[in-house]
Amino acid sequence: MNDNDSGHPDDDLDSGRAHDVEPPADTEPTQPLHHGRLGEQPSGWVTPSQPYDEPVAAHPTDQDDVDTGMVGPVPGFGPATPAGPSPIPPQQTPYWGPPAGQYAGPQGAYATTPMQATDRAEREPRGRVPGWLWPAVAGLALVIGLGGGALGAVAIDRLGDDNNISGGLDSVDTRTDTPLDPIDGSVAAVAQELLPSTVQIIAEFEGKEAGATGSGFVLDRQGHVITNNHVVASAASDDGPIEVVDSDGNSYPATVVGRSAVYDLAVLLVKDAANMQPAALGASRDLHVGDPVVAFGSPLGLSQTVTAGIVSALNRPVTTGESGDESSYINAVQTDAAINPGNSGGPLVNLGGQVVGVNSAIATTGGGLSGESGNIGVGFAIPIEQVRVTADQILETGEARYPVIGAQVQTGGQTTDGARIDKVNDGTPAQDAGLLEDDLIVAVDGQRVTDGISLIVSIRTHQPGETLEFTIVRNGEERDVKVTLDSEVG
DSSP, X not given: OOOOTTSOOOOOTXXXXXXXXXXXXXXXEOOOEEOSOOOOOOSSOOOXXXXXXXOOOOOOOSOOEEETTOXXXXXXXXXXXXXXXXXXXXXXXXXXXXXXXXXXOOOOOOOOOOOOOOOXXXXXXXXXXXXXXXXXXXXXXXXXXXXXXXXXXXXXXXXXXXXXXXXXXXXXXXXXXXXXXXXXXXXXXXXXXXXXXXXXXXXXXXXXXXXEEEEEEEOSTTOEEEEOHHHHHHHHHHTOOEEXXXXXXXXXXXXXXXXXXXXXXXXXXXXGGTTSOOOEEOOGGGOOTTOEEEEEEOGGGBOSEEEEEEEEEEEEEEEEOSSGGGOEEEEEEEEOSOOOXXXXXXXXXXXXXXXXXXXXXXXXXXOOTTTTOSOOSOEEEEEHHHHHXXXXXXXXXXXXXXXXXXXXXXXXSSOOSOEEEEEEOTTSHHHHXXXXXXXXXXXXXXXXXXXXXXXXXXXXXXXXXXXXEEEEXXXXXXXXXXXXXXXEEO
């Protein structure tokens, strides 16, 4: 393996760190906004943790080795900044609360039917309660009391003391219906449906209360909220305060149930707002290039903002992260809907009113705050299928897992012919499957692999325990190898 310019050795995929990636375009997470002094930025990427006048570290150019399964800190691996998307410049913005609104409940009432008249002798005297009614009421109250106690015990057992829920997503009330008719759908109708489910997230950042702001959406009727990991990572590490602001401008304290740096996702719990309206979950696999989509969030601190565009690409391999131990890999939905700083964690929605992705990264041309650092029509969202899997794991266990094979591959350079294996680690699925150093992986389950990043993203769209068929080229000959995926926490 080759050392990079910063003196660190190449990355290990089991460590989950990749650098020196040249994505299809400069891309960066849509990370939280950070309050501070406005100022010019040098060209290139800046991280959400950098103040406005900090210089941006140049990207290393040497090729790195990355293990095809892990993202997470491993001592001694990787340069200070990875290649690929990086956070966009922070910006000081005032907080403008969302406009107040009222959301009416069901309308109408049920009509009662008249009782049939009976003979006066058969009726009870006026003003008296029938004697049989009291035992019936007492028995019914006893049944209801016992049933309520049993249900309460089940609920307490599910929630536990650490906010984890036995059964994951199956034990919470999510929505999968299609609120709107996609054929007749409009952006206005989608906005009316999703705005009550979209929230602004204000979190501590590097010791400063309310130092970062992002977006999120309500996952279920139990008060869980989905957002990006990089929105709340600093607050979670420092045990700092996190607030969720709903569509009416009400603010609630939130706690982190769990988060994944690998997939850039986090699940929050808002205990005081369990009646917030959950968003309906859709499927990104049903999308086509050119389909209309709508993005929701709080760009530049402007809560309850709606932008619209189309799906401009699917299955776009993207890696993001401000440092090697926080890089994440996304098999992204690409859109030209305007996404800016503060949109991080907000929903990307189809015209049926269903969430199909979580806004996570944007591409820029590398300008400063007064230049072209904002939206240029290329944004990336995490597919909702991955959100479902990660949220399910976090709700049930408090942590997320991702697949690994235990091999190191190059992720730098301009190669498009496949992912070259530099090393196979002992006792790993890669070794068990017979993969060797210098093997060139060109496909996974029939899907073409062009480089190390696309291999990592391809593997991470599957789950630990699955067996995949790798197509490799060895000594000029093509062959197929079956690999059963292992897992790591991250």
